[in-house]
Amino acid sequence: MKTEELYQHFLKSPVISTDTRNIIPGSIFFALKGENFNANVFAAQAIEKGAAYAVVDEAAHATSEKCLLVDDVLSALQNLARHHRGQLNIPVIGLTGSNGKTTSKELVNAVLSERYQTFATFGNLNNHIGVPLSILAITSQVEIAIIEMGANHQKEIELLCTIAQPTHGIITNVGMAHLDGFGGFEGVKKGKAELYAYLKAHHGYTFINRDNAFLMEMSLNAGLNKLLYYGTENGNTIKGALKSSDPFIEVEWTNHETSSVVKTNLTGSYNFENILAAICIGDFFDMQPEEINTGLANYEPKNNRSQLTKTDHNTVICDFYNANPSSMTAALNNISALSADQKTAVLGDMFELGPESAAQHELIAKQATESGLDQIIFIGKYFYAFKDQLNGIFFETPAEAANYLQQHLIKNNLVLLKGSRGMKLENLLQYL
Structure with a gap:
């Protein structure tokens, strides 16, 4: 079955399931494979539990007309997400980094949702399976999407960009994470910079922490030209100062026109730059300082992060x-x-x-x-x-x-x- 034909089924059953333990009635079950499992064997069970269709890649398990046979289930899922993304004429903010990805994603969502109908990656569904699932969960009511992209080796962000097709992007930072898969710190920088390369090639906007020398170096190497800066110095789109962080963070910030102060429920001074990033993105999308501050002040950290x-x-x-x-x-x-x-x-x-x-x-x-x-x-x-x-x-x-x-x-x-x-x-x- 080709992607276009599969998409017609998706339009009628626009919910994806990947686990027979949690089948949603009327959904499409994708029989993914892993190192220790082959979900093709559960296709019939998924249909018995209420799935409208089961996508399989082994003919032996295509036992009914509700089983949709493809060459490779994972590729079919990713291609379906790419096709769906192509139907969405909305800004998609691609977000990655060594630390602070999920917190930044949640902060950006908290800010933007004060004005817009937003979609944000649920939890940390940020890999080669999670990103397609996230894209396929975006409905026609969504005005802006924030897609978190994680990686533990090079070329992974590149792949995820072909699926999410971000129009805007941000790398929170680069650090000593997943060194084994990336091959050291320089490999981390190279892998994360794949987002910059995609934005450059597709004329996207990039939000950059000007205080971070690594990100500045990476953006220069990528030749980016649609840049919005945030940081602690003059000349940035958003300039901020950490007023307090004991125990909760209070930030003073200005966008060249107005200056304001926001008190948050976040602890950890390292979250200051994540807050500034959310402010910068909200400001870019024409939000008023009062809206931005309300979103930040109302955000409650969860998921055992700070x-x-x-x-x-x-x-x-x-x-x-x-x-x-x-x-x-x-x-x-x-x-x-x-x-x-x-x-x-x-x-x-x-x-x-x-x-x-x-x-x-x-x-x-x-x-x-x-x-x-x-x-x-x-x-x-x-x-x-x-x-x-x-x-x-x-x-x-x-x-x-x-x-x-x-x-x-x-x-x-x-x-x-x-x-x-x-x-x-x-x-x-x-x-x-």
Whole structure:
């Protein structure tokens, strides 16, 4: 079945399912394959559960007229998304970066939705499957879409751009993330710059943090010419200043015409640049300062990203959705700057660092032990390797750390809880 024909089915059944455990009646089920599964075998089950059609790429599983046979299910999904994107005559903001992607996406959405009917990537559906699903979820009522694009190797952003086809774009930053897949920091820069290359080739607009030397270098190399700058210096489209960040961020900003102050519910001074980015994008789309500030002030952080949580015993900075050396450094700098009688950091291993893993964990461990915190708990095999060299409490597994925390209750502390997603540090929150 060709893309155009499949699209006619999609117009009648404009909801996509990829998991038979959560089939939406009337949806189209795409039988994707993974390393450990082949969803072709569940096609008949998907139809039994109410799917209007099942897209398969193995003829043996095309057992009824409701089974739509294609050459490759993943390619069919991506091509369908490309075709749907071609029918949408709206601005699409492509957003990527090593840190702050999801928070920035949510902030931009919070701002723009004060005036426009917006669509934003749900959660972190930002990969080669998530981006097509996001694009296919955009309806004719949407006026502006914000599409988050993640990557852990080169050419991935390039692929996602061919699907999302952004008219506007922003790279939040480049840092020490996914070093294994990208082949080091220079590889990270090259991979993220694929968004700039797409915007240049398609005459798109780019929002750039002028204070970030790496982004300025990358934008210059890409030859971008439709540029909107934000930062702390004069001459930017949006100039901002961090007024306070203890514990919540307050920003003063100007767009050359008016100056205003906004108080947010975000913690972490590293979110200052994410807030400025959202302001810059809102200003570009002709929003009034009052609308922009309302969107920012009403945004409540969630998903365990820079989320301040009061427990029975402590105040916890829940920042355990993910971690890399850049975000870990920023988080440690932040807690060091905050006011509290007692401070504790509970840090989990950082994944996907490849050959640089040992060196990066040592650097973060040293920074933590030299940051003036009252107590530091390290969790995971990478940090554990330095237990005999550095001060701190070390555990190989979260389960061992949980046992310790149950027996040594932490009270009246400001606690930073941060580590890579695979460490599942959310399980420790109940003991803090």
